[in-house]
Amino acid sequence: VPYPIEHKQQTRERILGSARKLFNRKGFAEVTIDDVMALAGLTHGGFYKYFDTKEELYAEAITQFTTCEPEKWQTAHFDPSARGPDLARMIVNAYLSQEHFDDRDGSCPMIGLPSDVARGGETVKAAYRQVLEMMVGAFEANLPAAAAPARERALALAALCVGGMVLARAVDDPVLAGELRKAAHSHALSSSGWKESA
Amino acid sequence: VPYPIEHKQQTRERILGSARKLFNRKGFAEVTIDDVMALAGLTHGGFYKYFDTKEELYAEAITQFTTCEPEKWQTAHFDPSARGPDLARMIVNAYLSQEHFDDRDGSCPMIGLPSDVARGGETVKAAYRQVLEMMVGAFEANLPAAAAPARERALALAALCVGGMVLARAVDDPVLAGELRKAAHSHALSSSGWKESA
DNA sequence: TGTACATCAGTGAACGCGCGTTCACTGATGTAC
DNA sequence: TGTACATCAGTGAACGCGCGTTCACTGATGTAC
Numbered sequence: 091v092p093y094p095i096e097h098k099q100q101t102r103e104r105i106l107g108s109a110r111k112l113f114n115r116k117g118f119a120e121v122t123i124d125d126v127m128a129l130a131g132l133t134h135g136g137f138y139k140y141f142d143t144k145e146e147l148y149a150e151a152i153t154q155f156t157t158c159e160p161e162k163w164q165t166a167h168f169d170p171s172a173r174g175p176d177l178a179r180m181i182v183n184a185y186l187s188q189e190h191f192d193d194r195d196g197s198c199p200m201i202g203l204p205s206d207v208a209r210g211g212e213t214v215k216a217a218y219r220q221v222l223e224m225m226v227g228a229f230e231a232n233l234p235a236a237a238a239p240a241r242e243r244a245l246a247l248a249a250l251c252v253g254g255m256v257l258a259r260a261v262d263d264p265v266l267a268g269e270l271r272k273a274a275h276s277h278a279l280s281s282s283g284w285k286e287s288a
Numbered sequence: 289v290p291y292p293i294e295h296k297q298q299t300r301e302r303i304l305g306s307a308r309k310l311f312n313r314k315g316f317a318e319v320t321i322d323d324v325m326a327l328a329g330l331t332h333g334g335f336y337k338y339f340d341t342k343e344e345l346y347a348e349a350i351t352q353f354t355t356c357e358p359e360k361w362q363t364a365h366f367d368p369s370a371r372g373p374d375l376a377r378m379i380v381n382a383y384l385s386q387e388h389f390d391d392r393d394g395s396c397p398m399i400g401l402p403s404d405v406a407r408g409g410e411t412v413k414a415a416y417r418q419v420l421e422m423m424v425g426a427f428e429a430n431l432p433a434a435a436a437p438a439r440e441r442a443l444a445l446a447a448l449c450v451g452g453m454v455l456a457r458a459v460d461d462p463v464l465a466g467e468l469r470k471a472a473h474s475h476a477l478s479s480s481g482w483k484e485s486a
Numbered sequence: 487t488g489t490a491c492a493t494c495a496g497t498g499a500a501c502g503c504g505c506g507t508t509c510a511c512t513g514a515t516g517t518a519c
Numbered sequence: 520t521g522t523a524c525a526t527c528a529g530t531g532a533a534c535g536c537g538c539g540t541t542c543a544c545t546g547a548t549g550t551a552c
Contacts, residue, residue: 092493092548119317136496205403208457215460246475253451259406262413277444290515290526334529
């Protein structure tokens with residue numbers, strides 16, 4: 091065995107990381123395999139040693155988000171040991187933040203890829219769904235008590251957060267984008283029973 | 289003048305209509321000029337008699353939505369003469385309806401195209417923004433009175449409606465899609481001060 | 487320890503196809519007389 | 520009214536490029552002895 095066993099696995103992760111950034115920024119069709127491999131410091135020919143098709147790479151890149159990004163987020167934006175309403179509020183704050191809006195590469199894939207995914211195959215949709223369920227689950231378990239069922243409120247809150255960011259990204263005017271983000275933010279906080287605050 | 293003056297204009301509209309349907313369903317990259325022209329009953333060669341580039345067609349197809357679809361919607365879904373809270377509620381009902389979810393061809397372009405647009409040029413973003421402002425304007429002018437500013441509430445409501453549909457379209461499971469749509473719906477109604485009802 | 491070898495991660499040329507775009511041409515139409 | 524003509528909407532072959540995919544090869548590495 092000429093190379094250490096973990097070598098191939100590490101390279102694979104590196105390719106996936108490049109893919110995640112590029113797909114998130116530019117979408118499925120606009121990213122070439124050459125782009126992905128070059129960002130990983132390799133040449134295009136080796137790609138098929140790691141993945142069978144471009145679509146497989148795409149699905150795995152989305153899935154990778156659920157395993158690596160949440161931790162990065164937690165340490166960057168909020169205390170992972172928090173539980174209950176505080177945690178949910180921190181997620182909302184981080185999700186609808188200016189930093190998250192600006193982070194084209196590392197942002198939540200639900201923001202940059204929904205239309206690509208809606209037209210993609212089952213694998214891709216399943217990966218997308220996994221990300222959504224992670225978010226909804228975090229909300230559902232940590233929302234303050236209220237009249238409506240927790241799951242219903244969690245789903246609506248996810249729609250509001252993702253929708254606000256999707257629209258903000260799609261308009262060209264930074265002022266309107268900021269308005270959208272802030273409107274979604276304060277509405278998310280107040281409708282979940284929190285006072286308005288950063 | 290061998291052909292009647294309005295002939296070219298009619299053909300142009302027909303091409304735009306085909307483009308709107310196809311782009312809405314499949315996105316920018318996945319639609320070929322040949323597809324569009326074939327759906328309009330023409331061959332690809334003639335395309336450049338009407339548009340300079342594919343991107344120009346894309347932007348105009350989005351814009352066309354603001355001029356032709358709203359009327360179709362109004363007659364199909366609600367009384368266009370309504371004003372005030374009733375109108376806003378009817379828009380929400382129609383937007384988050386099962387019919388709208390199923391209508392891949394004719395649905396609001398904000399649902400199917402956000403990620404394409406976010407990566408597109410200025411023209412495309414301006415066209416997208418026009419659609420958004422139409423929706424926000426309709427909400428802003430017709431929401432029931434409440435504490436928060438009408439514009440802020442209108443923006444958040446738009447984010448909730450679009451976000452709910454975007455997520456519903458992106459997941460493969462019809463049950464989850466229905467949950468998302470209904471959660472967004474009841475949340476939109478209740479947070480705008482209406483009772484839950486169809 | 488040093489050397490020959492087998493393995494396999496990575497290379498880069500090449501293939502084939504699809505699509506945006508161009509262009510010379512056709513033929514249906516309204517007009518001039 | 521009938522006929523020759525000019526116009527221009529629409530055709531379809533062709534071009535060129537980019538990209539996904541394939542494949543024969545290279546060369547760095549760990550192993551056997």
